[in-house]
Amino acid sequence: MSTGIANTAARLTRPLSRGGSRRAGTRIPLIVTAVLLVAMFTVGSLRYDGFFSTQVVLNLLIDNAFLLVVAVGATFVILTGGIDLSVGSMVALSTMITASLVEHQGWSLGAVIPLVLAIGASGGALMGWIIHTFEIQPFIVTLAGMFLARGLCYTISTESITIDDPTTVSIAQARLYGSGGLFVSVSVIIALVVLLIAFVVLHHTRFGRGVYALGGNETSARLMGLPVGSTKVAVYAISGLCSALGGVLMTFYMLSGYALHAMGMELDAIAATVIGGTLLTGGSGFVLGTALGVLVLGMIQTVINFQGTLSSWWTRIVIGGLLLVFIVLQRLMTGRRAETD
């Protein structure tokens, strides 16, 4: 509690001395990410044949649509200073529920998708409620959620369930063609709509400001009379909803449900958010940056695929390295706030 007050005091005095530079400061990681993305694309285009095409960029979106949706949800949670480790498992659970209901029970997609989304949102809301009501760290509660969702997958089936349902397959394989033979999948459109909605909600609504305020300083937010509890529950519900939707998109992408889908996706989502310039301590960040972060992760994968000789585990190492750079960068940007109190 005392450190919280000290932080508040430090924060209150900070803007006077630093002025507008602080706002510009939070954008530096975002600029670095954008430069990195362009640099990777340029280097890739120079080194590999067929890399320099709009379709390569669109493929990034097609292959990472589900990650984008999941990462947008994670951004909400991280902006409040929390963390959601259950997203990967929730994605897997959604693929399992969708696949088993459609394939084994013969449900129509129109009934399954709302059900899956409702499960995701209510699961997230439940975790948020526990976190808020019992003041347990988000990390351990969402860890339990992670165990639970992954375990429930196995109670449905330990095997992969392949989807042959004609409607699902046709939606999954539908391509929206633009000029010049360029195409995207339906998932890309859904992911971009989710991104747009998240942008509007975070930057142009009262709820969005509440999210930032909560991440900035929970005590201050409470003293200002903001609905801390409901905001907290809502961000975890949003994260759950986004992971469920990400799971539905992944079902379309993989055309199967499997308990081992989306292993480690929570880390990818967190990495994308951090690389996109959102502070892990909360209170500062951009949801559009998260989209850039997802593209960077996708670009790493693409470059490694084009290189051919590099093995896929380099992806993990490069992501880890990037994460390190950005986290150190964040620390240097925000100054030594912790040490000043």
Add this chain to the structure above:
Amino acid sequence: MTNRLDPPAGTARGPMLKRLAGHRLLWPSLVLIALLLGNLAFTHDFFAVRIRDGHLYGSLIDILQYGAPLTLVALGMTMVIATRGIDLSVGSTVAIAGALACEHIATSSDPDGAGTVLTAVAVALGVAVVLGLCNGLLVARLGVQPIVATLILMVAGRGVAQLITDGQIITVTSDKYHMIGGGHWLTFPFAVLLAAALVALTALVTRRSALGLLIESVGGNPAAGRLAGIRAAGLLTLVYVFSALCAAVAGLMISSNVNAADGNNAGLWIELDAILAVVIGGTALTGGRFSLGGTVLGAMIIQTLSTTVYTLGVPPETTLVFKAFVVIAVCLVQSPAFRARMPRRRKTGHPRSDTTAGAAGRQQEARA
């Protein structure tokens, strides 16, 4: 390790019932006993320990042996959590250590030589120290949140382990290396003796010197600790290095038990099991207090749970569902807000009363 487990349950039972009721290790011990008795109902020779070829065999010995790596990882994790930190990278460290050692033995000309095995162990432990230093420096010097700092190594470490093994599963044929995780010494599984020795050593160093107190002070109240002249940075670095070392020994055990290094699956999710073991053992995630005995009990509970699920014939993966409920239950019991709320049932809806009640609960806990 059996010796360490028995006293809290056995010796205090008769005369000091009152003291026992308030003991921190009461609940973990009861859970463990209940789990073991539950197993007895399904497998009648569950408690039977046989001696074959001069080695001990039996379900209990299996639990001890397979639980040894988890106990070690949880031991390191306990120290980290006592400083209000967390180490997510232990699973990756397990994989890296196993991969390094197996790679060294597999490529050497004399895989069964004592020198080769010792060098392999030294290489694995040396690299673990470097990994721990990385974590420690990020947390202590740069002030990055522990969960985030160790997340980096958790993500990258698996890749590094794959890189070392070249994506393959490296198999080794070395009796001396197999000793670490699968061998027997003085009729006991060597892994159990090693884990017990390390736990005992840690208990000795932390409880017989001021080190344990210093570590707890870093987690309990960093500001007060700093004013009292405690150098938090060094201690923080120390616990992360210790955690990495424990994880590396566990990695050696796991890989030597199966005579192979698997960069992908070795130590997968062991960090979560270790955290769970620590939390079940009564060490709160908020730091400032730790219980080594509790951690050992916690690790044994988790291992027994896994064994139970196997013997029941339930798909082993569904253990995760049980674990989820255990995590939530334990956290709720530990949560001051939950304790404060329980007798009153209905919420007061006043955040301020929660915090004061929480503080009171915490004080009460500290006295107990």
